[in-house]
Amino acid sequence: MSFSNLGLSDKVLAAVAATGYTTPTPIQEQAIPHVLARRDVLGIAQTGTGKTAAFVLPMLTILEKGRARARMPRTLILEPTRELAAQVKENFDRYGAGQKLNVALLIGGVSFGDQDTKLTRGVDVLIATPGRLLDHTERGGLLLTGVELLVIDEADRMLDMGFIPDIERICKLVPFTRQTLFFTATMPPEIRRVTETFLHNPQKVEVSRPATTAVTVTQLQVPGGREAHQKREVLRKLLREAKDLKNAIIFCNRKRDVAILHKSLQKHGFSVCALHGDMDQSARMAALDQFRKGELPLLVASDVAARGLDIPEVSHVFNFDVPHHSDDYVHRIGRTGRAGRTGTAISIVSPADQKSITAIEKLIGQSIPKAEGDYEVAASADEDSHERRPRDGARRSRGKAPREREPREIRETRPSAAAPRPAQAATPRPAPSPRNDPARTEQPRHEPRRPRRDHDNEPADHSHLPAFLLRPVRAPLP
Ligand code: AMP
Numbered sequence: 001m002s003f004s005n006l007g008l009s010d011k012v013l014a015a016v017a018a019t020g021y022t023t024p025t026p027i028q029e030q031a032i033p034h035v036l037a038r039r040d041v042l043g044i045a046q047t048g049t050g051k052t053a054a055f056v057l058p059m060l061t062i063l064e065k066g067r068a069r070a071r072m073p074r075t076l077i078l079e080p081t082r083e084l085a086a087q088v089k090e091n092f093d094r095y096g097a098g099q100k101l102n103v104a105l106l107i108g109g110v111s112f113g114d115q116d117t118k119l120t121r122g123v124d125v126l127i128a129t130p131g132r133l134l135d136h137t138e139r140g141g142l143l144l145t146g147v148e149l150l151v152i153d154e155a156d157r158m159l160d161m162g163f164i165p166d167i168e169r170i171c172k173l174v175p176f177t178r179q180t181l182f183f184t185a186t187m188p189p190e191i192r193r194v195t196e197t198f199l200h201n202p203q204k205v206e207v208s209r210p211a212t213t214a215v216t217v218t219q220l221q222v223p224g225g226r227e228a229h230q231k232r233e234v235l236r237k238l239l240r241e242a243k244d245l246k247n248a249i250i251f252c253n254r255k256r257d258v259a260i261l262h263k264s265l266q267k268h269g270f271s272v273c274a275l276h277g278d279m280d281q282s283a284r285m286a287a288l289d290q291f292r293k294g295e296l297p298l299l300v301a302s303d304v305a306a307r308g309l310d311i312p313e314v315s316h317v318f319n320f321d322v323p324h325h326s327d328d329y330v331h332r333i334g335r336t337g338r339a340g341r342t343g344t345a346i347s348i349v350s351p352a353d354q355k356s357i358t359a360i361e362k363l364i365g366q367s368i369p370k371a372e373g374d375y376e377v378a379a380s381a382d383e384d385s386h387e388r389r390p391r392d393g394a395r396r397s398r399g400k401a402p403r404e405r406e407p408r409e410i411r412e413t414r415p416s417a418a419a420p421r422p423a424q425a426a427t428p429r430p431a432p433s434p435r436n437d438p439a440r441t442e443q444p445r446h447e448p449r450r451p452r453r454d455h456d457n458e459p460a461d462h463s464h465l466p467a468f469l470l471r472p473v474r475a476p477l478p
Pocket of ligand 1: 047049051
């Protein structure tokens with residue numbers, strides 16, 4: 001099958017050829033003809049399958065005819081996070097270079113006024129996070145009655161982030177006769193209900209079973225000790241000794257730990273950036289950009305980066321913390337081994353994580369091999385001590401012995417006797433849905449479902465604050 005058989009316009013085919021893609025991915029092959037036939041589509045596909053182009057390419061073809069009117073976008077794409085929204089815009093910029101389309105982003109953390117000006121000029125494609133979109137409609141600056149095509153992307157992520165009520169509100173603001181394209185990696189009951197309510201006789205397109213891991217990703221686990229500083233030491237050892245490490249995303253469960261680990265790795269001389277939901281939009285974009293360009297080859301991130309971000313050629317993923325939710329594991333390690341490339345995912349496992357690992361192994365239908373080599377680290381004093389000695393400037397300024405420092409670049413391939421010798425992951429077999437996974441219900445939800453706007457992609461982590469600081473305070477009257 002080639003792209004030219006799918007019904008795409010000549011302009012779009014030329015843009016695809018310019019990117020160098022010759023064969024459509026399975027989701028593109030299956031979805032594009034239905035989108036062009038103006039059918040509703042229910043796409044069950046993970047990121048990394050080429051699903052963005054599966055809706056961007058036919059949308060570009062459809063949009064060649066017609067013009068946008070002020071404040072009335074012709075098409076609307078809903079994304080759960082700002083980064084994903086920005087990424088979809090990049091796809092429009094890339095494939096739509098030959099067309100004069102107005103593409104606007106409505107995401108939090110960016111000036112309202114600038115967004116409003118863009119809307120006034122007329123928008124062909126509006127890419128938005130739900131909260132900011134509703135803010136604009138409530139202010140009267142945006143009318144959704146002209147939307148001919150609605151895309152709801154990463155719907156299960158929207159569910160996790162508490163956006164489903166917002167999505168339902170938005171669906172009621174767009175015309176009943178619109179075409180809807182709905183993408184999700186998994187089909188929990190709440191998502192099924194939404195699809196039954198808002199899709200009209202959809203064409204179902206499924207490209208891979210939910211919650212399976214790519215066979216191109218080699219998975220490993222190493223013991224991490226009970227304390228955070230032990231895990232940091234294990235991580236440094238892994239980074240220094242990993243084979244073919246070009247770049248890596250290192251996942252933490254909490255934003256606070258992202259900041260601590262980022263600082264620690266910097267202190268040890270690694271070239272590293274960080275990404276979590278407490279950072280402002282420009283800092284997040286800057287970090288992603290530096291990582292994408294390879295200027296900073298290590299990215300410490302919370303789960304906000306786990307889903308959907310298209311960063312091609314990530315060679316390694318490290319789980320500094322084992323995720324509490326098994327499906328987060330699948331999404332995290334899905335950042336590597338994309339589009340048929342190989343990748344390595346290594347999880348640092350503390351004794352307390354054993355239950356989570358068991359649940360993950362059950363979900364992915366395979367056991368995660370233990371790395372060969374000695375990774376035990378003694379539970380000695382923490383030489384990083386960001387958490388325990390925050391004001392101990394004198395001790396910190398003494399720093400580490402020079403031989404323990406790492407050069408400001410991650411080292412190139414260096415075979416080592418202690419280097420983990422990965423065992424190739426077995427072919428995944430069908431796994432239970434993450435939301436039916438009994439192990440999941442035993443776990444406290446680390447990121448509780450919550451109705452939120454897109455001010456942030458994660459809940460504020462107040463766990464480190466004393467309770468009295470969290471009590472509401474009544475402001476004095478002026
Ligand atoms: P996505 O699932 O949309 O995040 O896409 C994953 C990656 O696959 C992105 O880097 C795309 O640029 C790439 N991609 C999309 N379509 C194709 C294709 N037909 N052939 C090769 N790579 C593709």
